[in-house]
Amino acid sequence: MLSPDGRWLAYSSNESGSSRVYVDAFPEKGHKRQISEERCIYPAWSWNTGELYFWQFGVDNPLMVTSYRVRGDMFLPDQPHVWFGRKLAGFSSTRSYDVAPGGRRIVALLAADDSGAQSPQKGVIFLLNFFDELRRQVPMQRK
Numbered sequence: 256m257l258s259p260d261g262r263w264l265a266y267s268s269n270e271s272g273s274s275r276v277y278v279d280a281f282p283e284k285g286h287k288r289q290i291s292e293e294r295c296i297y298p299a300w301s302w303n304t305g306e307l308y309f310w311q312f313g314v315d316n317p318l319m320v321t322s323y324r325v326r327g328d329m330f331l332p333d334q335p336h337v338w339f340g341r342k343l344a345g346f347s348s349t350r351s352y353d354v355a356p357g358g359r360r361i362v363a364l365l366a367a368d369d370s371g372a373q374s375p376q377k378g379v380i381f382l383l384n385f386f387d388e389l390r391r392q393v394p395m396q397r398k
Contacts, residue, residue: 257281258300263330265290265298265307276309278323278330288330290321297350301358308338308361310350316342316366318352342366 256265264281267274273293280286290298291309298309308320320338324331344351344364352363382388 256298256300259302260325262325265300265309267296267298267309274312276307278307278332280328280330286328286330288332290332291319291335295319297352299350299352299354301354302356304358306358307332308352308354309335310343310352312345315340316345318343318361318363339363 257263258265258278258281262281263278265276265278267276269275274296275289275293276291276295276298278288278290278298290307291311294313295309295311298307300307305324306320306322308318311317311319317337318339319335321335322333339361342365344366352361354361
């Protein structure tokens with residue numbers, strides 16, 4: 256993912272033996288910084304708050320965030336911390352969250368609460384034309 260100013264590239268790599276998030280200068284390279292610890296993927300930039308988000312997969316699957324500053328050609332991240340502690344849905348090929356343009360909200364698919372369930376559902380249901388479906392299911396009486 257390119258940073259909002261186009262100067263930095265955030266990516267995940269398993270070059271160390273475990274997936275981690277890195278930031279490197281773009282288009283020139285040579286200023287690579289490791290951002291996360293083990294088992295972190297899918298970085299996403301906030302467009303105006305100076306934050307970088309990423310997903311830490313594992314037992315809890317939290318959404319992580321780090322603030323950062325840029326000083327000259329140096330990328331200076333703060334210590335990452337949990338931004339949202341509920342378990343995100345995990346996909347093997349894409350992230351299950353995105354940062355809204357204002358940077359203050361996140362849309363995310365959460366893992367189903369499968370406590371007590373025999374077999375948890377794997378899937379997402381989208382309901383299009385909600386009000387049409389509502390009118391069909393609950394017809395309104397006309398006066």
